[in-house]
Amino acid sequence: MTEQVTTGTDVTRMRELNALSIVRALRGGPPSTVTEVAARTGLSRPGTDVIVQGLVADGWLTVVEPDGSSVVGRPARRYRFNAGAGHVVGVDVGVHKVLAMLADLDGTVVRTARLPVDPGADPAARLTVVDAAVDECLAGAGLRPDDVWAITVGVTGPVDAGGRTTLFTPLPGWASVSPAGHLAARFSCPIQVENDCKLAALAERWQGAARDADDIVYVLAGMRCGAGLIIDGALRRGHGGAAGEIGALRAVRWLTAPSHLENCAGLPAGIDTDDAAAWVFNAARAGDKAARTAVRRYTRDLAVGTAALVLTLDPQVVVLGGGFSRSADLILDQLARELGRTCLRVPEIRASTLGDESVALGALRLALDEVDARLFGVSLPAPLAPRA
Amino acid sequence: MTEQVTTGTDVTRMRELNALSIVRALRGGPPSTVTEVAARTGLSRPGTDVIVQGLVADGWLTVVEPDGSSVVGRPARRYRFNAGAGHVVGVDVGVHKVLAMLADLDGTVVRTARLPVDPGADPAARLTVVDAAVDECLAGAGLRPDDVWAITVGVTGPVDAGGRTTLFTPLPGWASVSPAGHLAARFSCPIQVENDCKLAALAERWQGAARDADDIVYVLAGMRCGAGLIIDGALRRGHGGAAGEIGALRAVRWLTAPSHLENCAGLPAGIDTDDAAAWVFNAARAGDKAARTAVRRYTRDLAVGTAALVLTLDPQVVVLGGGFSRSADLILDQLARELGRTCLRVPEIRASTLGDESVALGALRLALDEVDARLFGVSLPAPLAPRA
DNA sequence: TACTCTTTGTCAAGAGCGCAGCATTATTCG
DNA sequence: CGAATAATGCTGCGCTCTTGACAAAGAGTA
Incomplete structure (x- = not known):
């Protein structure tokens, strides 16, 4: 009877919402001035400025000092979403290959690793290759496992609620394997496992033929x-x-x-x-x-x-x-x-x-969606700074 | 470049959001005390009280004075969502019959009218029966067309973007008819036309076998x-x-x-x-x-x-x-x-x-969803009072 | 009946936030 | 060099919520 049904808004929660509004307004777009951000969000210019300063201090935004562009008036500082504040990983576990991709929060692919696998490899060997591909991406970008905010693994066959492909899989011995469980030993971020076709569909909508x-x-x-x-x-x-x-x-x-x-x-x-x-x-x-x-x-x-x-x-x-x-x-x-x-x-x-990268790209997209849901969802955003 | 992408929250907008939170917390549930509402919404008790008073003044809530229930402590006033503040209409246009239902904002069916139609009736005659069924509901409940906040009409065959069943319909001459356009002459509220199977599905999830x-x-x-x-x-x-x-x-x-x-x-x-x-x-x-x-x-x-x-x-x-x-x-x-x-x-x-009332019930549900989307969606709620 | 206990209804003080408006600063144009 | 332009920074104001406290209303108990 006394369960929390709806979320009342506190005045400090409103602040967070406005901060998220500003982050959303800057994501994926070009660096913008405070005035532009204020216009896009509907907030006042002074209020926007205060929030932007806080976001810069927390590492969400970075400052772009004015270059010598020739416009009348005082040149404006521009602010850009700090896509490098976090990263996501997408992995395509195929029969012949493992393809891992590392992207920043804007979805820009930073690093790719493609490793061959013996089609007959047993689950342990295949998971080792997965680890190697992911490690290669991280090492190449100079990142540690804690810098990864979400991981998605694409596999063939329908994926059940536990992240396993118990109904069908072409990979030998793979039916009872839990890739998420395996990765969870080294990564503390959310790890999703998803069917390859579904991920490819996401990729086509994101960057492919069905944008x-x-x-x-x-x-x-x-x-x-x-x-x-x-x-x-x-x-x-x-x-x-x-x-x-x-x-x-x-x-x-x-x-x-x-x-x-x-x-x-x-x-x-x-x-x-x-x-x-x-x-x-x-x-x-x-x-x-x-x-x-x-x-x-x-x-x-x-x-x-x-x-x-x-x-x-x-x-x-x-x-x-x-x-x-x-x-x-x-x-x-x-x-x-x-x-x-x-x-x-x-x-x-x-x-x-998108060719044969579609599954890995879709895995990136799903991982980014997971991050977005955590950041822009109901819960409050934890103040995060890029690696110290 | 200056398009409004995201909505920044004003302090007065926050008030509206909290008011909506409280309305949501009371919808469909039993009458509750301010203390209970405060617990459900996470707001403070005094704050909740102020908003509740305002909602009562605007006609959204009604006061239930304490009855002689034996509990320790001062007996509390209870507040109930004023379901009678608005109504919705659902119509099932069948081959042999027209079934119209009138419900309040809680979805409680207030009035039903079932009228027979000649299967061979031409569109004009059938629309006349639709009007008659709707009028019968309104008259029986003592309401005027302005008291209706949304209408949904259920028809057989796929419904296109214009609310017509151009692809297929078993009703003679009905393919080019726009029921929404016809009703719009007398009703200024949103009017939706939807396929009967889809509405029946909604009804089963609402009150039927798939709750x-x-x-x-x-x-x-x-x-x-x-x-x-x-x-x-x-x-x-x-x-x-x-x-x-x-x-x-x-x-x-x-x-x-x-x-x-x-x-x-x-x-x-x-x-x-x-x-x-x-x-x-x-x-x-x-x-x-x-x-x-x-x-x-x-x-x-x-x-x-x-x-x-x-x-x-x-x-x-x-x-x-x-x-x-x-x-x-x-x-x-x-x-x-x-x-x-x-x-x-x-x-x-x-x-x-649900038997043969499922389509009309589903039409009610869709109309209620439309009302909900208008009330709880992005736009500000207009202060509304029950009929003066 | 008088007293205590519990819960409600109400009020005042305090803090946080956004907004409007004005002064200041930096740059281009004539 | 001065005028025009646009960004930046600061102050006061109003609005909202919260905390805390106190009066009010009824139940239980001696």
Whole structure:
């Protein structure tokens, strides 16, 4: 009966809110004068000035002394969000590689480390490579683990509430592994584990092909098919983290779709599975009839699942990603035709622009979102200074 | 460059925020003392008292003088949210009937009007019935149009940005009709038009079978099949308002599923389409073999589309609604079995508890949400008093 | 009935914050 | 060098919340 339902605002809490308003107004934008910040936030100029001084003292903002720009009047000091006050890490744990990225609070990538992994490596060995990639990023930037404010790890397969991929994973022995638990031994910041398709979807909205859209279906087209959903501007996981796994429906032949490429007539004998797809796409581009048929069948199967997603969600954009998005020229048109036949309202269809960095980038974005939620959320911001 | 990005908080704005906090703390709950409200909001008791007095003066709260309850200490005045300060209207425009509901700001239904419509009635005639139903509610409660703060109209078929059902509607001539435009002539409040399945989903989460869930797939099972989606606690419309229209996919036989019932062997000759389904369900319950087969086939088709929705969204609950939810005893078990075979994580499956009032109730809920957004959103609340 | 105890209702003092307005400073232009 | 322009810095004012204290109203007890 006496539970705290709503948060009343204290006058000192108001101060914090205004400080956060100012930080938000400066994030991602160019350095600005106090007058500009005051105009953007709706606060008065003197009040803005006082708060800005405090934020500078705490390390949130840095001062940019006026250069010799030729404007009438007294030259103004400018203030810039101190993106280097904190950093986030995103990791893509793949079958063949581990890709780690380190970014500052503006999302600018500071350091990247890509390490190969044996596809058959056991969990312990794979986690060691993860550690090595993260360490390489930190060492290269001269940072310590305490300087990292959030970490996100991208893995293949639906991620459950405990951050494990118990339902499905292509990595040997990985089903019971908790990457978050492993990293928590060295990092005290929040650590999230998320599905690779979902992270790639975030990346496409952040820096990729769907920057303008709030309702996005990201389709991963490769030897494994998957999807990530962004609805009303936010990544949706579903109640058990299995949203987007339409491929499990038998009528949607996402599991068997790649076999059209693997079994294409005319493939060189003994070709590797991963190279087979590339061969078929090249052959199709060159006019090979069997290859064109294989690509058509693959695309048709891909389209059935995509249509189910599109009809369910009515997105603005469908982004085609994954390894085969390099061959979007062969897939996109037919995909659009098939969706046009089945869907009520046909969304735009675009090819991914981020290549194989999309998962790691999306991991960075999710880590930044976590930081934002902590800073701009309900709780008070702890006064933080860049490393002393 | 000088656009207003963030809202700085003034000291007088803080007052408004605290007033809203107090209103929120009292909404939907029992009448409370100032001390209780202070505890819930985190404000001090004197401060709370001042604001409460102001809210009483403005008509937001009403005073409940202490009754002879036997507690130690001075008996406290209690304050209650004045739900009668405003009202909302929800309308369900069906093929055979128009159902209008009037509720106060607590969502308590004050008045209901159900009027029959000729299924072949032209748009003008149908809108006249809508007007009559709404007027009957208002007159019965002694209210004028200005006392209504929001209206939502539920219709069948996907609703576009302009509030029209241009893509599909079973109502003759209705495709180009704008119910919102029609009502706007007499009501100056916000008027929303929304798809019936989506509204029914809202109703089930509000007062029905899914009160505890944030991720819900509502499936309308009747002579027409449809779906409404609630994801992360909010109704999702999709970019063009066509979310949930999975029935358009050919592999999902929602359009033809009811034909299993209509063409069931043994149906009495010349039976009405609407009565046919009821006959089949009754016969199946009595053990009729052909009827059981028809129900089984109907359910199987229903399950395919439901599985697509479930796999896409991974909801916590699937609610079976619509006219056939009365026969949930015949459908639910098989539906659960089919979903168990196809889905990665099987959600709970529950039957609707709201009957044919669900659409109108959902319309009320959406109208209340609209009011909430206006009151608790970014803009300042206008001081409002109950009718003088 | 008189006294104590508990909780409410009310008031006054004090502190924090933002705003308006004015004086001061630094720079460009003529 | 002086006028114009725009940023900076300072002071007084008003608003709000909080803390603390005191009077008021009823229950329980002797």
